[in-house]
Amino acid sequence: MSYRCLIVDDEPLARASIRYLLAEHADMEVTAEAENGQQALQAIEELQPDLLFLDIDMPGMDGLELLQQLVQQPVVVFCTAYAEHAVTAFELSAQDYLLKPFSDERFLQMLNRCRQKLQQRDTLSWQQLQLISQQLAAKSGYKEKIIIRDPGRVKIIQVKDISWVTSSGNYVEFHLHNDERSYLLRETMTRLEQQLDPSIFARVHRCTLVRKSDIIELRPGDKGDATLVLKNGQLVQMSRNYRHVLQELFES
Numbered sequence: 001m002s003y004r005c006l007i008v009d010d011e012p013l014a015r016a017s018i019r020y021l022l023a024e025h026a027d028m029e030v031t032a033e034a035e036n037g038q039q040a041l042q043a044i045e046e047l048q049p050d051l052l053f054l055d056i057d058m059p060g061m062d063g064l065e066l067l068q069q070l071v072q073q074p075v076v077v078f079c080t081a082y083a084e085h086a087v088t089a090f091e092l093s094a095q096d097y098l099l100k101p102f103s104d105e106r107f108l109q110m111l112n113r114c115r116q117k118l119q120q121r122d123t124l125s126w127q128q129l130q131l132i133s134q135q136l137a138a139k140s141g142y143k144e145k146i147i148i149r150d151p152g153r154v155k156i157i158q159v160k161d162i163s164w165v166t167s168s169g170n171y172v173e174f175h176l177h178n179d180e181r182s183y184l185l186r187e188t189m190t191r192l193e194q195q196l197d198p199s200i201f202a203r204v205h206r207c208t209l210v211r212k213s214d215i216i217e218l219r220p221g222d223k224g225d226a227t228l229v230l231k232n233g234q235l236v237q238m239s240r241n242y243r244h245v246l247q248e249l250f251e252s
Helices: 012-022 037-047 063-069 083-091 104-140 189-195 240-251
Strands: 003-008 028-034 051-054 075-080 096-099 145-150 153-158 162-168 171-176 182-186 201-205 208-211 215-220 226-230 235-238
Touching: 003 012, 003 037, 012 028, 028 037, 037 051, 037 063, 051 063, 063 075, 063 083, 075 083, 075 104, 083 096, 096 104, 145 182, 162 189, 189 201, 189 208, 201 235, 201 240, 208 235, 235 240
Parallel strands: 003 028, 003 051, 051 075, 075 096
Antiparallel strands: 145 153, 162 171, 162 208, 171 182, 201 208, 215 226, 226 235
């Protein structure tokens, strides 16, 4: 996972120094730089950086005033030559306060603290999303959204977009309408089946769930099994142990 960094300082050499130090860390990506508070506000709104390196003494809006205007605050590190603002900076929830000039060792120490903070934030965001998903499921009795954590992002899948689901061990794989990608979730098929509306999805195999409305054809096999044809042309195997599900489907 990489973190988006924004450097805000009216001195080009100061920005270049921070950019140079960050270049040694593959997980830190400098997405933009700004030389004043107004530019920084616009960049923060557009890019939503994870980590903000912020000078205090700048023309127009200073760094403290900028921070007070932020609705959603990234992890903030002040980089300044003025020690007297430290108390105010920490009152505004700054993660660290670097006094210029600072050493490489001091910069690394700060960066490690920021990583810990960012990782804690990511974990909390994941837990909050899971709670939202559980609350939605509790209202209807069945899930309306599935939350999947991909490397570097959190993916929200709408249940209405799911066409079929396959499983292997403790993982299920979602296949969606109008999406060539599939998405893995650490979950058993049995537990997932309990979370999806049985009037919409049918278990047709030990390892397969399908959306009933996507089935357009049934091709019987020789041993009580069958092949299902979905709207997109996908072929799905049905086990004979689940043929009663399709009897109900084609009789309805």
